Amino acid sequence: MRRDFQVLVIGAGASGVATGYHLLRTGITDVVILEKGDDIGGCWRENTYPGCGCDVPSAWYSLSFDPNPGWTRFYSKQAEIQRYLRSTSDKFGITPYVRFGVQAKDSRWNPATRRWEVETSQGTFTAAMLVAAPGPLHEPQLPDVPGVDSFAGEAFHSARWDHSVDLTGKRVAVIGTGASAVQFVPEIVGKVAELHVFQRTAAWVVRKHDFVNPGWVRTLFRLAPPFQALLRALLYLVHEAAGVAFRHPRLMNRVQQRVLGHLHRQVRDPALRERLTPRFTLGCKRIMPSNDWYPAITAPNATLHGAAAGIRPGSVLGADGTEAEVDVLIFGTGFEVAEPPIAQYVFDGDGVSLAERWQGVPQAYFGTTVPGFPNLFLFLGPNIVPGHASVLGTIEKQAKYVADAAGAMVRGHWAALEVRRDVHDEWNAEVQRALPSTVYNSGGCSSYYVLPSGHNIANWPWTLTRLHRELRFRPGDFIVTAS
Numbered sequence: 001m002r003r004d005f006q007v008l009v010i011g012a013g014a015s016g017v018a019t020g021y022h023l024l025r026t027g028i029t030d031v032v033i034l035e036k037g038d039d040i041g042g043c044w045r046e047n048t049y050p051g052c053g054c055d056v057p058s059a060w061y062s063l064s065f066d067p068n069p070g071w072t073r074f075y076s077k078q079a080e081i082q083r084y085l086r087s088t089s090d091k092f093g094i095t096p097y098v099r100f101g102v103q104a105k106d107s108r109w110n111p112a113t114r115r116w117e118v119e120t121s122q123g124t125f126t127a128a129m130l131v132a133a134p135g136p137l138h139e140p141q142l143p144d145v146p147g148v149d150s151f152a153g154e155a156f157h158s159a160r161w162d163h164s165v166d167l168t169g170k171r172v173a174v175i176g177t178g179a180s181a182v183q184f185v186p187e188i189v190g191k192v193a194e195l196h197v198f199q200r201t202a203a204w205v206v207r208k209h210d211f212v213n214p215g216w217v218r219t220l221f222r223l224a225p226p227f228q229a230l231l232r233a234l235l236y237l238v239h240e241a242a243g244v245a246f247r248h249p250r251l252m253n254r255v256q257q258r259v260l261g262h263l264h265r266q267v268r269d270p271a272l273r274e275r276l277t278p279r280f281t282l283g284c285k286r287i288m289p290s291n292d293w294y295p296a297i298t299a300p301n302a303t304l305h306g307a308a309a310g311i312r313p314g315s316v317l318g319a320d321g322t323e324a325e326v327d328v329l330i331f332g333t334g335f336e337v338a339e340p341p342i343a344q345y346v347f348d349g350d351g352v353s354l355a356e357r358w359q360g361v362p363q364a365y366f367g368t369t370v371p372g373f374p375n376l377f378l379f380l381g382p383n384i385v386p387g388h389a390s391v392l393g394t395i396e397k398q399a400k401y402v403a404d405a406a407g408a409m410v411r412g413h414w415a416a417l418e419v420r421r422d423v424h425d426e427w428n429a430e431v432q433r434a435l436p437s438t439v440y441n442s443g444g445c446s447s448y449y450v451l452p453s454g455h456n457i458a459n460w461p462w463t464l465t466r467l468h469r470e471l472r473f474r475p476g477d478f479i480v481t482a483s
Contacts, residue, residue, distance in 0.1 A: 006030035007406055008118060008127035010104045010342070013042015015133035015379040015395050017085055018063060020094035022396075022403035028410065032127070033094070034120060036103035040089045041082035043137040049161040049180060050187035052078035055208075055289045056390045059228060060235040063088060064396060067228055069221030075210045075289075104345075107132075109374060111349035114415040114481065116375065128409065131402055132342050133379040139336040143175055145308050152313035155329040158184055165328060169193050173316045173326040175308045177203055179286055181332030186292035189299050196324035197297065198316060200307035201285075201445070202278045207262045208289035236389075240464055243388035246283050247461065249439045256282035266294035275304060283387060284443025337448050337458070340381070348372045362457050363428050366471050368398055369419040374481070375409075377402045383431045386460045386467060387440060393464065397471040404473035416481035423477045434461035 007023060009016050012035035023031050039045050054061050058071035061081070066088045072080060089095045103121040107130055110117050116130040140157040142148055156162040158180040171194040174181055181197070182205065189195050221228040245252040259282055267273040276297065297304055306320030315325045339362055343355040349372075357372060364370045367384025368377055379398055385391060405417060435441045435456045440449050449458040460467055 002032075003123065003125045004115075005032045005125070005127045006410070007032075007129045007131060007402075008116065008125055009033040009131040009133055010107075010118075011035065011042060011133040011135060011379075012037075012040050012089070012098050012100075013044070013133065013135045014063070014085060014392060015135065015399065016042070016098075016131075017089050017094055018392075018395050018399035019131055019133060019379075019402055020089070020097055021063075021065060021092050022399045023406060024093065024097075026403040026407045028403065028406050029097075031097050032125065033098045034102045034104050034118075034125070035098050035100050036121075038100050039082070040086040040095065040098070042085075042135045044078055044082040044085060047078060047137070047159050047161075047180070048163070049158045049184045051183040052180075053183060054081060055179065056392075057235050058213075059231045060239075060390045061392055062232075063392060064232075066091065067221075067225065067232070069225070069228055070218050071213055072218075073210060073212055075208065106345050106347065108347040108351070109349045109376070114374070128415070129375045129377065129402075129406055130346075131377045131379070132340075132346065134340075134342050136337050136340065136380050136385075137335045139341045140331070141334050141336050142331055143308060143333045145175070145311055147311035150313055151311050151329050153327050153329060155331070157331040157333070159335065167191050167328060170327040171325065172196070172328045172330060173198065173324055174330045174332050175316070176332035176334065177201075178332060178334050179288055180334070182288045182290050182293045184330075184332065186290070186296040189296040189302055193301065194324075194326070195296075195299070195302040196305060196316065196326060197302065198305045198308040198318055199275075201280075202276050203285065203288050204256070204259065204278050204282050205262065205288045205290050205293050206259050208291050210289075210291070236464070239389045243386065243463055246388050246439050247437065249281050249437075249442050252282050252439050252443075263294065267298055269298070272298065272304065280445035281439050281443035283439040284445035285447045285449075286387075334448075339457075340378075346373070346376065361451065361453075361455055363424070365419045365424040365427050365477070366398075366401070368401060368471075369417075369424070369478075371419055371421045371424050374416040374418040377405070382457050383428070384460055384467075384471075385458060386464050389464045393468065394460075394471075397468055401471060401473050408473065408475055412480070413483045414480050415483045417478045418481075419478055431461060432456065435459065 009019050012033050016033050054076050058076040062068050068084050105119045107118045115126045118125045140159040154165045168191050172192045173196045175198045177199045245255050305318035305322050309319040310317035315323050317323050346354045362382040364381040367381035438461050440459045450456045
């Protein structure tokens with residue numbers, strides 16, 4: 001088994017597939033993609049909770065080099081998205097480069113050999129370039145609630161849904177009202193005897209314009225691809241227009257008055273409606289598209305509680321003084337996004353981890369490269385994600401960036417590329433100067449986007465067009481070491 005490569009990619013989700021495509025297209029075949037699971041798909045393989053799906057239209061939540069005319073819905077579900085990514089990987093010859101069942105552990109830069117040494121569940125691999133693409137929706141996050149480990153019944157996180165647990169007729173507690181809970185709660189409310197939802201902060205839930213794509217539309221897209229390309233372009237323009245409000249909170253305040261109509265139409269009880277009304281500006285946190293969240297919360301067997309304040313062997317306590325006796329506990333509390341867990345396992349030439357270098361404030365040049373970590377490329381790193389658009393466009397641009405860097409290294413016989421500190425610092429300073437006026441920073445919410453210090457670690461503050469224009473490999477941004 002070969003263990004030394006030009007490029008080693010961690011993760012075979014959308015980022016890994018896109019990177020494989022662009023590397024092969026560049027002519028670089030000395031590649032390995034390490035995947036801990038048994039299939040392609042990343043978060044779309046791991047998240048199998050009821051109702052799991054995408055909140056970006058299918059035609060846009062697709063890789064540009066492989067548009068899928070056969071999407072069955074305007075917003076696709078988990079299984080169909082995973083099948084699509086697997087099909088793309090097979091179609092473009094990426095799958096043979098994937099080693100399944102190999103979990104990456106520590107990755108260390110060796111300054112003597114100028115290579116990355118990656119410890120895995122199947123021994124050590126080495127590579128000139130390390131591409132960290134495990135995905136941000138990777139490590140489930142449990143709530144910081146007293147007694148979280150004391151519950152005596154069945155308990156699991158939505159990202160690790162236990163399908164062996166039959167919820168029929170059970171008393172079920174759900175902690176969290178984020179994107180996952182908004183999708184799975186409506187799916188289980190009709191099965192359980194009692195549903196107790198513990199909400200820390202009311203989310204902005206907007207109408208979801210979802211429908212089955214008619215057969216004639218799928219046929220049209222298959223026979224005349226420009227029509228699907230036109231739809232993608234229209235979706236791009238619509239979301240770019242929406243992005244204006246994200247950068248101008250006063251405009252967003254006017255938009256949200258119309259959005260509140262969705263809540264008013266679906267929740268008739270004034271007291272419950274008041275508790276479901278967000279106290280921050282639309283867009284400050286992730287927006288949740290759903291037509292059945294509010295009907296689920298207003299179901300006769302559903303009770304909305306305050307934030308979870310404690311967990312006992314057979315019950316959950318609410319911050320509002322309530323206590324619910326339950327049989328099953330489900331955590332819908334999201335993922336470790338603020339600081340990617342992989343940062344704890346990537347070490348520079350001095351043996352210091354990326355997490356230690358960041359000191360709680362993740363920063364990277366275009367969310368991709370970090371000074372002191374040569375030949376390391378991160379996917380969906382700090383301040384690279386636009387809150388108003390499909391993340392796949394960003395992933396593709398980063399994949400092209402990686403492939404261009406790898407190609408330059410091969411052609412120039414370079415041993416190492418390290419982003420210049422001044423370039424990195426100037427870019428991050430410009431990003432932070434632009435963020436205070438956006439809804440992410442000034443919207444009045446508490447989110448993983450913004451640290452207590454006021455430093456935003458997540459969001460791209462400008463247009464998607466600007467991101468796609470500027471996110472490209474420039475050799476002058478790097479310190480180059482020849483072979």
